[in-house]
Each structure stands twice: as structure tokens, then as C-alpha cells.
Amino acid sequence: MGDPLGMAISxxxxxxxxxxxxxxxxxxxxxxxxxxxIDEAKTYxxxxxxxxxxxxxxxxxxxxxxxxxxxxxxxxxxNNPEGIEAKVKIAELLDIDINCVKRLRVS
Amino acid sequence: xxxxWTRFGDGTPVALTESELMRDxxxxxxxxxxxxxxxxxxxxxxxxxxxxxxxxxxFVSVEPGKEVVLSYDGTPLKMWRTQVxxxxxxxxxxxxxxxxxxxxxxxxxxxxxxxxxxxxxxxQPLMEKALMTTTAPIFYGAMPNLGLYSQPDGPFPNPAELMxxxxxEEAQESYEAAAEEAVKDIVYVCSSLYESGADGIVLDTxxxxxxxxxxxGLKACEIxxxxxxxxxxxxxxAGEFVLGMHGDLTYDGVRLAGLYPQDQxxxxxxxxxxxxxxxxNTNTNKSSPWNLSRAITFMKACGExxxxxxxxxxxxxxxxxxxxxxxxxxxxxxxxxxxxxxCRLDGL
Numbered sequence: 001m002g003d004p005l006g007m008a009i010s011x012x013x014x015x016x017x018x019x020x021x022x023x024x025x026x027x028x029x030x031x032x033x034x035x036x037x038i039d040e041a042k043t044y045x046x047x048x049x050x051x052x053x054x055x056x057x058x059x060x061x062x063x064x065x066x067x068x069x070x071x072x073x074x075x076x077x078x079n080n081p082e083g084i085e086a087k088v089k090i091a092e093l094l095d096i097d098i099n100c101v102k103r104l105r106v107s
Numbered sequence: 108x109x110x111x112w113t114r115f116g117d118g119t120p121v122a123l124t125e126s127e128l129m130r131d132x133x134x135x136x137x138x139x140x141x142x143x144x145x146x147x148x149x150x151x152x153x154x155x156x157x158x159x160x161x162x163x164x165x166f167v168s169v170e171p172g173k174e175v176v177l178s179y180d181g182t183p184l185k186m187w188r189t190q191v192x193x194x195x196x197x198x199x200x201x202x203x204x205x206x207x208x209x210x211x212x213x214x215x216x217x218x219x220x221x222x223x224x225x226x227x228x229x230x231q232p233l234m235e236k237a238l239m240t241t242t243a244p245i246f247y248g249a250m251p252n253l254g255l256y257s258q259p260d261g262p263f264p265n266p267a268e269l270m271x272x273x274x275x276e277e278a279q280e281s282y283e284a285a286a287e288e289a290v291k292d293i294v295y296v297c298s299s300l301y302e303s304g305a306d307g308i309v310l311d312t313x314x315x316x317x318x319x320x321x322x323x324g325l326k327a328c329e330i331x332x333x334x335x336x337x338x339x340x341x342x343x344x345a346g347e348f349v350l351g352m353h354g355d356l357t358y359d360g361v362r363l364a365g366l367y368p369q370d371q372x373x374x375x376x377x378x379x380x381x382x383x384x385x386x387x388n389t390n391t392n393k394s395s396p397w398n399l400s401r402a403i404t405f406m407k408a409c410g411e412x413x414x415x416x417x418x419x420x421x422x423x424x425x426x427x428x429x430x431x432x433x434x435x436x437x438x439x440x441x442x443x444x445x446x447x448x449x450c451r452l453d454g455l
Contacts, residue, residue: 002423004185004206006434008177011421011455012207014168014443016177024209025243028176031416031453032210032244032307032339035381038175038416038453057174072242074204083240090242097337100238100304 020066021074023049023056026094033096048094069093111161114438116398117391118431125161128396132156135393135400142348143367145408148400152449156403159445160396166440169447176454178341178382178418180248180311182212196237203243209454212246212309213237219252220292221261227296231303238304246341247300248309251293251323253316256285263288266352282319282353286326293327298334307339307381315345317352318363321371325358325378332379342375343384343420344368347405368409376415382454385409386420389430395438399427399445407450416453419446426455 017024023045030041046053049069055061059074066073071093072086081089084100091098110122123131132153140147148156159167169175183198193201195213202208213234215223223230230247237245257265263285266278297308308331313324321344328340349371351364358374366374368385375383387402406419406426424430427442446452 001188001432002185002428003189003433006436006439007422007428008179008185008202008208009206010166010434010436010439011177011443014166014440015173015175015447015455016207017174017209019177019203019207019209020242021207024174024176024207028178028209028454029244029306031176031382033337035415041176041416041453054172057171083242084238086242098244099301099306099337100235103302103304 018057018059018062020072021059022062026071026090027056029090029094029096029098045094113160114395114429114435115391116389116393116395116427116430118429118435118438121394123394123396128160129153129157131394131397132400135397136404139387139401139404143369143405143408145367145369145404148404148407148449152403153400155449156396156400156445159441162441165437167444168440169444173447175447175452176209176416176418178210178246178309178384178454179208179212180309180343180422181214181218182248183214184216184218187216195233196240199237199241199245203241208243210244210246211237211241212248213305214248218249218311219255220249220289220296221252221255223249223296224292227299231299234300234303234305244306246307246309246339247297247305248311249296250312250315251289251310251320251327252312253282253285253289253320253323256288257281261285261288279353279355282317282356286319286323289320289323290326290330293323294330294334297327297331297338301331301335301338307341310340310342312345313342314349317350318356319353320345321349321363322356322358325374328375328378328380339381340379341382341384341418342380343418344371344386347385347387368405369412372409372413372415372417376413380415382416382418383409383413384418384420386425387427389424389427391430395427395429395441399442402427402442403446403449406446406452410450410452418454419450419452421446421455
């Protein structure tokens, strides 16, 4: 129970990483695929993106980085990858297996 | 300073004096420390919590750089319950594009593995379709919900009826049989969704029906990780300690009944869980400062011992968030900030 503004949005604003407005989805992937704790996951992603750890939650900087690296942006950009196409790039960039990408390649 | 406005655990507003606020913080941490046999919060930590509650602003946040990853349970259900007319893929798109979600979670309205098993063939194409259009990682979530395996909802005699009759062994046997069936259902559903490309699985509200429920979750994780070593499994608990409804069940030689988060996480790690979600239930008769101080004491002990990422449950009615359908942002933001800044958390 509980409404989205009271819980999900409040937590996202108070303490979240911003999802794909910034680099929250990428840091989450390192926890999920490598079991990394938060500091290690942030440092890993920052190194791969060639940015500072403090940049990872900045939506202005990260929009530019995501657009340059073609890893999906909040507002779709013409001729830039979205959805699973962006995840192909994310898997390569972070050097991880993404389940659906792996299965797409096999099929 | 005048009185400080805060709330009770049910959301009712209350004004506390400075000494009342500090007393509630101290009593909350002492209660948790006594129950779980862990260290209480230090005076510096209590002072930090005091400053969070004393803040005059209606919304507070963590300091830049201390942000954590957010994961969710029952994501589409949160919208459907308000009768917003969106389908489940649209829900995920809204979470991803409009709500700053770091991860997404697909779940069925009947959020338990047992009812999902016969319709999993309809859940798989939905997951496959969602994975095509979204970028953030997607979990599939449901609950072991052992209550569905006893009569009249399931095949086994109801332990809640057997126990008052003094049929303790029969009740225990029923719990054990239910757990075995639940493990099969969890493994079947999770395998299907993982083979459809899901990034991870959420076993949610584990332990809701007691120690047999927790055992089912642990055993299912163990089997799934052997089958799919790369599978991400997030195991979220139902309460701060495991109810001993059976009483004698063990995992890896450890009795499950009565375990608190700092011991639950050790077993979760042994079972192969990737992310652990400890819980502290909100006491509606106590103030939010009391609840948050208490919750942080449990979670800090868990976070300090955990080798795997810890995402503390901070939804309605847990983690000091008020037990009300519309959690007030003053308390949610204070709970979020306090929990993240004092515990060494990896997410919520």
C-alpha cells in the first residue's frame, strides 16, 4: 500500500540516484550483477563513464554523457539508442552481462 | 526552540518538546538494542537524528554524494490501487521516465508466487515486451505467502486451527509441507521469468507466515542460484524478527525463529541472495522519532555485518514510514535521510 508520491517519489528526491535522469540505473546494475556495495558500484561506473563520482547524480552532466555514449536518455534523441538497443551499449560499456541482451544475441 | 511538530506511527500529527523528542529517540534505540542484542545508537547519532526532526522544513534530503540506489516492490500495484488507468508496461515507463526510478519491478496484482504459477505463460511475454522498451534493470517480484498453502486456500491442514487443538506436530508437518510446495512454485515462476530476460527477482515480504515462509525463500534462492549463477535475487523481509510459527526449523544449522536482521542477512548470503532487504515494522502508538531511532538501530547492525548490498524496506508502515495509505513527505523524507546517513546502506 501507499501512494507513489508519498513513497517512491519522496525517496527518489530525498535520497535516490535519479535513475536514467542521471546514472542510477547504471549503479544499480553493478549491485545486481556484481553484488557491489554502493561506494564500489559508484566508483566503478564513474570510472567507466570517465566522470567524477559526484557527477553520477547530476542530471545536466549525465544527460550529455548518456547522449555521447548512446546509453539511453530520458528524452529520446533522434538516431540515439533506446530500450534494449541502449542496453546493448550499457553491457559493453560496463563490461557486464545483461540477461535480455544475452538472450537476444543467442536468439 | 518551541515545540517540534512530528507524527505518530499512524501519521497523526503531534508536537514534542526538545526533551520529549530526545527521550523518544533514546527509548527507540534502547528498545531495538535490547531486542536484537545490538549496540544502541551513539549520542552523536542521536543528535544527528534530533537535528533532522528539528529541521523546520517540510522536506529534507541526504547530503550530495550520499545518494543510494532505489528498488521497489509491487510497482504497478501502487498505481492500480489509486485506479489510475495504466497498464503494467506503462507503469514501468512512468517509474523510469517520470519518477526517477533506479530500478523497475514487474508484478502481478495477485502478488504471490502460487497464483502466478498457472498464468506465468502470460507474464513472460509481458516481461519480454517491457524489456524491449525500457533501459533500467527490471525485477520480477512476488511473495512466497505460505498462507495460501493451507486450507481453505491450499491443500494442507491449517496450522492456525491445529495449534489451538494441541496438535503441534501436525501443525509443524503442515508448515513443512507448505514450504516444500512454495519452493517449487517460486523456482518455477522465477526460472520462467529469468529465461524471459528479467534482470532480477524480488522475493518480497519473506517470513510473513513465519519461519517456514523464510525457509521457503532461502531454499528457493539456493536452488535458483545453482541453476542460474548470474541471477540477481533481492530478498525482502516481512518484519524485524522471524516469527517462530513452526519453532524448530533451521537453515544451515541455524534456528530461524526469532532471528533479527543482522542474523537474517548471514543466512541470506549463504543462500546466494544478491541484495538483502531488512524490515522494521512501524509502531503506530509511538512517535516517528521513536520509530526511526529504533529502525535505524536494527538496520545499522545489519548493514555493518552485511557483505552483500542492503536495501532497507522504507515503504508504508515499515522503516519508520507511517502506516497510512498516503505517507506524509515530512516523515518519509526524514526517515529516508536518517536511515541513509546513519546506516551504511546501499539502497532503499
